[in-house]
Amino acid sequence: MKPRIKICITCVGGRLIYDIIRAIRDADDYEVEIIGIDSDSSASGRLLCDSFYVVPHSEVDPKAWLKEIYNINKKNKIDGLIAFSEGESRLLGKHRKSFEDLNIKISITDNETVNILTDKFLMLSHLAKSGIDVGEYFSVDKISNFDKIAKKLGYPNKKVVFKPRYGRGSRGVLIADETQNFFTPLLPERFCGLGSIQVLQNACEKKNIGISDYIAMPYYGGNVWDVDVLSKKGEVINVAARMRQLKNPLWPTSTGHKASADSRIINYASKISKVFNINGPSDYDIVIDENGEPKVLDAAARFSGSVGVSYVAGVNMMSQLLRFMFNMPFKKYNIIDGMLLRPYITMAPILDKHELDFL
Numbered sequence: 533m534k535p536r537i538k539i540c541i542t543c544v545g546g547r548l549i550y551d552i553i554r555a556i557r558d559a560d561d562y563e564v565e566i567i568g569i570d571s572d573s574s575a576s577g578r579l580l581c582d583s584f585y586v587v588p589h590s591e592v593d594p595k596a597w598l599k600e601i602y603n604i605n606k607k608n609k610i611d612g613l614i615a616f617s618e619g620e621s622r623l624l625g626k627h628r629k630s631f632e633d634l635n636i637k638i639s640i641t642d643n644e645t646v647n648i649l650t651d652k653f654l655m656l657s658h659l660a661k662s663g664i665d666v667g668e669y670f671s672v673d674k675i676s677n678f679d680k681i682a683k684k685l686g687y688p689n690k691k692v693v694f695k696p697r698y699g700r701g702s703r704g705v706l707i708a709d710e711t712q713n714f715f716t717p718l719l720p721e722r723f724c725g726l727g728s729i730q731v732l733q734n735a736c737e738k739k740n741i742g743i744s745d746y747i748a749m750p751y752y753g754g755n756v757w758d759v760d761v762l763s764k765k766g767e768v769i770n771v772a773a774r775m776r777q778l779k780n781p782l783w784p785t786s787t788g789h790k791a792s793a794d795s796r797i798i799n800y801a802s803k804i805s806k807v808f809n810i811n812g813p814s815d816y817d818i819v820i821d822e823n824g825e826p827k828v829l830d831a832a833a834r835f836s837g838s839v840g841v842s843y844v845a846g847v848n849m850m851s852q853l854l855r856f857m858f859n860m861p862f863k864k865y866n867i868i869d870g871m872l873l874r875p876y877i878t879m880a881p882i883l884d885k886h887e888l889d890f891l
Contacts, residue, residue, distance in 0.1 A: 536563045537858060538608060540601070543616035543837065544568035544577030544584070550880050551840025553580045555850040558843070561860060567608055569601075579882040579889060583608070591619035598623060605634060612637040612857050618650050618698070621833045637857045639834065641812045646833040649808065652697045653747045655831050662807045664800075667827045671697075672746035675736050679729050681748045682708050687729065691751035694732070698745065706732050707751055752819040752827060757792060759801040759816045760839045760849050762856060766809040768802045769862055772842035772849050774873070789838065791845035793869040800826040813853055815839075845871045 539556070546552070556564055568581030571589040578584035585604050588596040597620075604610065613636055615621050624631065625643035640646060648654045656666045670681045672694060682692045688710035696704045705718075707726045715735040716726040723739060725732075736743055756776045762769045777788035801816050808814070810833070817830040839849050847865040855862050 534561060534563050535858065535860070536565070537854060538565045538567065538611045539854065540567040540569060540604065540608075540610045540613045541581070541616070542569050542587075542590075542614065542620050544581060545570040545572045545575030546577065546616065546837045548838050548840050548875065549575075549577035550580065550878075551843055552837075552850055553577065555840050555843035555848050556854065558848060559851045559854070561863075562854065562858070564854070567604065567610065569604070574890065579886040580880070582883065589619075590617060590623055594619065594623055598627060602634075605636060610636050612639070612854070614639040614853065615834050616837055617834070618832060621646050622650060625833070639812055639853060639857060641808075641810050641814070641833050645808050645810065649814070649831045649833045650698060652695070652830060654697075656747070656749075656828070659804060659807060659828065664803060664807060665825060665827070667750060667752075667821065669747055669749045672748050673744050675733050675743045678708070678733055678743075682729055685748060685750055691753075692748055693751045694743070694746050694748050696745060697747055704741075704746075706736075708732055709751075749829075750821075752821050752829075754820040754822065756829070757794070757797045757818045757820075758789070758836050758838060759797060759818055760835045760842060761801050761805045761810070761814045761816070762849060762852050763805040763810040763812070763814065764856065765811050766806045768805055769856065770847060770849060770852050770865060771798050771801055772839070772845075772847045772867060773797045773801070774838070774841055774845070777872075787875065789841050789873045791842070791867050791869060791871040791873065793867055796820065796824075796826050800828070804828060804831070812856065813849075841873050842867065844873060 566581045568577050568584045569587045573586045587600045590597040615624055621640055624638045624640040625646035631638050648658055653671050656669050659666050685692045692708040694706040703722050705724045708729050709726055710728050712727045715731050718724045757773050759773045761771050773792040774789035775792045777790055797818055813835045815832040815836040816828055818826050818828050821827050842849050846868045
């Protein structure tokens with residue numbers, strides 16, 4: 533008898549959710565019932581799930597989010613919960629015991645590690661102390677520190693990046709470039725842009741943004757990799773790396789990837805997972821600097837929202853995650869190195885019960 537798993541998945545409104553759910557269902561060693569949740573009632577992924585619930589946003593009202601998860605469990609008797617956002621990761625880590633008491637397996641490593649990974653300054657500090665080369669970085673607690681810290685990083689001769697310690701996506705990312713005399717927004721509907729130090733200071737003051745809890749680091753102009761890692765007590769089970777191929781490097785969703793088996797990236801990500809003794813999924817943004825050395829830019833205690841891209845390139849990280857969570861034998865996957873990947877609008881089969889949804 534194949535085990536039947538009832539799994540709850542968050543963020544099913546994600547742009548690449550189809551590949552994630554397709555990867556979960558593509559297994560011959562288990563059967564799965566998928567309960568999707570999202571704060572958006574029009575989340576496109578609801579059509580791919582066996583059932584769907586609207587939940588509060590975990591970072592807006594964490595108590596209400598938890599309460600709704602408990603209510604969903606009462607109705608469905610969930611076996612496991614897979615999170616895809618920072619806020620959800622922190623909540624699951626903090627309330628691990630309550631989920632264990634309900635016999636719900638969660639996809640998150642220990643709470644202390646989650647809190648370090650989701651704070652960029654703590655993450656970089658911990659890795660640096662452990663001997664991992666993370667490059668230069670400084671904490672920033674007010675706008676008036678911009679100039680002084682930027683100079684430590686080589687400004688005005690070099691570009692400098694300022695970003696929130698707890699930020700996600702490209703929200704709040706500011707790039708100091710001495711040649712830019714006007715603020716240039718880099719993303720629609722998000723405060724993210726380019727300008728000289730003075731321009732950035734003026735833009736922050738105009739927006740009434742105080743810039744507390746920021747970090748500063750060099751602007752690395754090289755290629756960036758999204759790297760999903762599944763580990764068991766720090767020992768890597770699978771690594772799936774994809775080099776971003778983006779017209780705008782700060783774009784928050786994938787516009788193109790290239791599957792990669794680059795040993796520099798694989799080994800560096802594996803070392804990070806070992807340092808943190810990760811027990812579950814993790815996600816790293818890694819850049820290659822001007823000297824050809826990897827540097828971590830960001831980390832999370834979950835898979836990236838584009839993890840399904842790796843499934844298309846030969847590595848089913850999502851089904852491996854379920855095997856990890858429910859103590860099933862792992863399968864062997866090999867990435868198709870160099871495969872070029874682009875997102876397309878396509879027709880996908882949905883469940884019969886959703887035939888009239890959104891019509």
